Amino acid sequence: MAVDPIALAQALIRCPSVTPADAGAIGVLADALETMGFACHRLSSDERGGPAIANLYARLGTHGPNFCFAGHTDVVPAGDAAAWTEDPFAGVVREGRLFGRGAADMKGALAAMVGAIAEFLDERGAPAGSISLLITGDEEGRALNGTRSVLDWMKAHGETLDACVLGEPTNPDRLGTTIKIGRRGSMTGRLTVRGTQGHVAYPQLADNPLPRLVRLLAALDELSLDSGTRHFDPSNLEIVSIDVGNGATNVIPAKGEAVFNIRFNDTYDSAELEALVRATLDAAGGGYELAFELTGESFLTPPGPLAVIVKDAVQAATGLRPGTSTTGGTSDARFIHHHCPVVEFGLVGQTMHKLDENVPVADILTLTRIYRGVLERFFPL
Numbered sequence: 001m002a003v004d005p006i007a008l009a010q011a012l013i014r015c016p017s018v019t020p021a022d023a024g025a026i027g028v029l030a031d032a033l034e035t036m037g038f039a040c041h042r043l044s045s046d047e048r049g050g051p052a053i054a055n056l057y058a059r060l061g062t063h064g065p066n067f068c069f070a071g072h073t074d075v076v077p078a079g080d081a082a083a084w085t086e087d088p089f090a091g092v093v094r095e096g097r098l099f100g101r102g103a104a105d106m107k108g109a110l111a112a113m114v115g116a117i118a119e120f121l122d123e124r125g126a127p128a129g130s131i132s133l134l135i136t137g138d139e140e141g142r143a144l145n146g147t148r149s150v151l152d153w154m155k156a157h158g159e160t161l162d163a164c165v166l167g168e169p170t171n172p173d174r175l176g177t178t179i180k181i182g183r184r185g186s187m188t189g190r191l192t193v194r195g196t197q198g199h200v201a202y203p204q205l206a207d208n209p210l211p212r213l214v215r216l217l218a219a220l221d222e223l224s225l226d227s228g229t230r231h232f233d234p235s236n237l238e239i240v241s242i243d244v245g246n247g248a249t250n251v252i253p254a255k256g257e258a259v260f261n262i263r264f265n266d267t268y269d270s271a272e273l274e275a276l277v278r279a280t281l282d283a284a285g286g287g288y289e290l291a292f293e294l295t296g297e298s299f300l301t302p303p304g305p306l307a308v309i310v311k312d313a314v315q316a317a318t319g320l321r322p323g324t325s326t327t328g329g330t331s332d333a334r335f336i337h338h339h340c341p342v343v344e345f346g347l348v349g350q351t352m353h354k355l356d357e358n359v360p361v362a363d364i365l366t367l368t369r370i371y372r373g374v375l376e377r378f379f380p381l
Helices: 005-013 025-035 103-124 147-156 210-221 270-284 305-318 361-378
Strands: 039-045 053-060 066-072 097-099 130-136 163-166 178-180 185-194 236-243 255-264 289-296 323-325 342-344 358-360
Touching: 005 025, 005 097, 005 103, 005 361, 025 039, 025 053, 025 103, 025 130, 039 147, 053 147, 066 103, 066 361, 097 103, 097 361, 103 130, 103 358, 103 361, 130 147, 163 305, 163 361, 178 305, 178 342, 185 210, 185 270, 210 236, 210 255, 210 270, 255 270, 270 289, 305 342, 305 361, 358 361
Parallel strands: 066 130, 066 163, 163 342, 178 323
Antiparallel strands: 039 053, 053 130, 097 358, 185 255, 185 289, 236 255
C-alpha cells in the first residue's frame, strides 16, 4: 500500500483548488486514504453563509486514542501565471524542486502525511487506537465553512481527538528548526468619522471629519499594548487603510474611514482590547463609529508530551532540535485547540503565496519520515 508522496503532491497541485473551489483535491486525498482502509466522510458545508466548501474527515480505527493530522487543500490565487517559470498548476519537478501553487502551503505536507501513514501501516499494521485526518477547503478564505464545520460534525457524531499535528509551513528557512505551539489573536477595527460636506471656501458651512480622524488614528498609533509574554511576541496595532472617497480638491468630505488590525498575545482577550481601543479613542475626543471583526483569539498549547513527540521525530530525521514559536498569521489550529492539544509543523515557508512557489523534493521525503516518526512515538510498540 506504499504511497509516493511526490506523485501525490503533484496530483494535488494539478487540482487548481483556489478558495473556495475544490477542483477535485478532496477526492484525490479520499481515494488514496480509502485504499488504505480509511472511512472517508466528504463533508460539504455552507452553514455559516458564503459558498459551500468541500471538507474531509477520514478515520482508520474505531477506538482511542485518536491521533489526527490536519491541513487544507485550498490555495491562494496564482497571480500572473505567465510570470511563473512553470505552470502553477502543473506540479513540475525541476532540479530537485517541486513547483506549483500549494507546494509549500500545504499540499506537500498533505502528501507527506498520507505517505507517512502508508509506511507506518505497512510496517506496524493497524495502530493501537485510531489515525484520522481533518482536511478543509476553506483555510485561505474566510474559514467560515471549513475546519469549524468539520469539528461541529465530529461533535455531533461522537468523534473526539486526542492529539493533532497541523501541517502548516512552520520553518522559516530550514526544515527542522521550528514547531508552533500557538498563535496570536487577530481582530480588525473599522473606524468611521462623519461630518458635513461642503465647499472648502466656506468651511463655516461644513464640518470636516478628517482632522478628527487624523487625531483618533494618531492616538491609536501611539498606543503601546505590551512588551510580549513568555511564549508570545508583543501585541501590535497597525493602521492598514484610510479612505475618504474624495476625488475633488475643493470639497470637504462628509466622512472618513480607516481600518486597523491588531495581532495580540495572551495579555488580552478581544473584549479587553476592544474596551482599551474605545477608551483610547474617547480620550482623544470627537464622535466616531467603530466596528470590530474577530478572526480568532490568541491560543497556546503549553509545551508538553505532544511537542516532545514532534521534536523527537524532527531531531531523529534531521539532526536538529526545533524551537517553539507562536509567530505568523492565523491558522486553523485556533479552532482545533479547543478539542485537543495541537502542534504545527510543516515545510519551509519561504516561497508560500509567491510566484514560483516551490519546495525541495528531499524536504517532502524528510517530512514524510518525520510524520511517520510522530506516529511511531504516539503509538509505541
